[in-house]
Amino acid sequence: MxxxxxxxxxxxxxxxxxxxxxxxxxxxxxxxxxxxxxxxxxxxxxxxxxxxxGIQLNNETDETIRRKCQEWYDMLFDVNDKEEIIKRYQELNDLMYEHHSDSLVMFEIHKVRYFLVIGEMEEALNQVNKLAEMSGTFDSLHSFYWYKFKGNYSSLTSEFNQALRMYKLAEEKLNQLDLSEDAVADIQYVIAVTHSKLRNTLEAIDYAEKAIDTFRKQYNFVRCAQCHNLLGISFRRIRMYDKAIKHFHLALHLGELNKNRQLIQLTNQNLGYLYSTKGESKEAIKHYREIIYDEEVDLVERLAAISSLIKEYNEISNYEEARKVIDYGLTMIDQFSDKNEFKLFYYVIHTYHYSLNKDHDKLEVLLIDNFIPYLKQHKDYANIVVYANLLAKHYEQFKKYKDAAKYYKMANLAYEQIAVI
The missing domain is CATH 1.10.260.40 (lambda repressor-like DNA-binding domains)
Incomplete structure (x- = not known):
């Protein structure tokens, strides 16, 4: 530098x-x-x-710093112990500012990724803002990672259009760089994911297929499974169910080969949703139940499955089983003092809890004052359709037709937003 x-x-x-x-x-x-x-x-x-x-100009240790940095960068892209990632970061941070190292700019850019990995969103944004003043001096390699990590930040804050713009700027740098096939496939994969979030289904399929071609050659089965899941979601959306099921089963097989419980249960969640979409509740329930008692899986995945399972039992009027799963979900959520992290699932479980217990006042307050505004804030149109319809039917049951019409209209408008997306 x-x-x-x-x-x-x-x-x-x-x-x-x-x-x-x-x-x-x-x-x-x-x-x-x-x-x-x-x-x-x-x-x-x-x-x-x-x-x-307070800095020294000494290049003697630069090669050591470069090697240590690369090891740390690699840790940020694989599943690793967060404590070890933090320990390596602290060691590098001290070393970096004692010497004039050519690795400094890349290290500072990777800090954005680091803060995202450890869940420090505010620190990640602060780092982005600090580097913005410097970004005009970045070379092509620096710019590639700068755009990519800014895309990561935007994606995690649900700003998917901005994320896609950043990822595409990173992609434009590829013809100026000699990156590994794995690095190229990774940017293709995150672009595919972002297109999927934006419901750009054909583009998601195109980029996922590019990425999976590379991951297959490298026998990177975990990344292949991630691509298969993405392709399964995409084919489900365009109602090519046989292709979707094929991709999900390939993802499930690869997850089992790698004994990756997180990947296995993510695929079970996707299969459950697919069978629910097809109206095959028995199959959907089977896949959701695979997840909810698996203690090796992240709590968020288990709560997602619990929420889906409650909705499925409610849909087929099996209220006894729905109540059992609601009680289990409430017990899990009550273990945590900070409910914000699981707010969506908290609202879903309590909605059905109040509905089945015929606690009409609490149901209305929850949906009108809390849950539906939360969904609007997060532009979660699919769930707005579900819960606005639920509230409309509730009002219709009590012959409050004006209120029912209001929420049916809200559900229809949300559905139109999904169609536009």
């Missing part, structure tokens, strides 16, 4: 203004020229600036 941008990065990191860094050494206008590579400063000036910043 050139010394000017390196100084600028350290100054920004330390929240120091140009005037504060330049005072007594050079004018802040001259410092600006150094930082933006518009002039070449003398070694003495560079040394004074670095001393004020």
């Amino acid at each position: 050139e010394i000017g941008p390196y100084i600028k990065l350290h100054r920004i990191k330390q929240e120091m203004t140009q005037a504060e860094l330049a005072e007594g050494i050079v004018s802040y206008a001259y410092l600006s020229k150094i930082e933006n590579q518009k002039t070449e400063a003398s070694p003495n000036v560079i040394s004074l600036l670095c001393t004020r910043l």
Whole structure:
């Protein structure tokens, strides 16, 4: 990394203004020229600036730093122990700021990914904002990861159009870079996922098939299974059910080969939803029940299956089994003091709980004041259709036809949004 941008990065990191860094050494206008590579400063000036910043100019350890960075970058893209990722980060962070390393910019860009992996969304956004001032100096490789990780952030905040724009900018850099096939396939996969989120089904299929071709060649069965799941979802949406089932069963087989419980149960959730869509409740219930008692699987996946199972039992009027699953779901949610993380499932389970117990006042308050506004905020049109219809039928039952018409209309408008997407 050139010394000017390196100084600028350290100054920004330390929240120091140009005037504060330049005072007594050079004018802040001259410092600006150094930082933006518009002039070449003398070694003495560079040394004074670095001393004020508390950094050393020593390239002897750069190869070691580069190797350690690459190991850490790889950890951010695979399932790894978060404690080890954090430990490696702290070690690298200390090392990086003791030396002038060519790896610094890439390390700073990967911090965005790191904060996302450990669930620190606010820190990830802060890092994006810190780097934005530097982004004009990024080379093609830096830009590729910069756009990709900004896409990751937007995706996790449900800003899928913005995520797709960032991913496409990253994709445009590929013809300027000599990246591994795996890195290319990964950007193709995340583009496929984002198209899927936006209901761009044909585009999702196109990119998923590109990615899976590479993952097959590398015998990367976990990534292949992820692609099969994505393809299964896409073919289900266009009602090519046989193709969808084929892809889901391939994903299930690969998950079992790798003894990956998370992947197996994600596929069971997808199969359950597919059979529910086809009206085959018995098959749907079988797949959902595979998930709900599996303690090796993340709680969010189990709660998703519980919510789906309750809806399925309710749909076939098996209220006794629905109540059993509701009680189990309530017990699981009550273990956690912070309900925000599982708010969607909290609302789903309580909706059916109040409905089956004929607690009409609580049902109306939950849906009108909490659940439906939550779904609108998250633009979850599919669930708005379900729960606006549920509320409309509730009002219709009590001959409140004006209120019923209002929520039927809301369900229809949400359905039109899905059609547009």
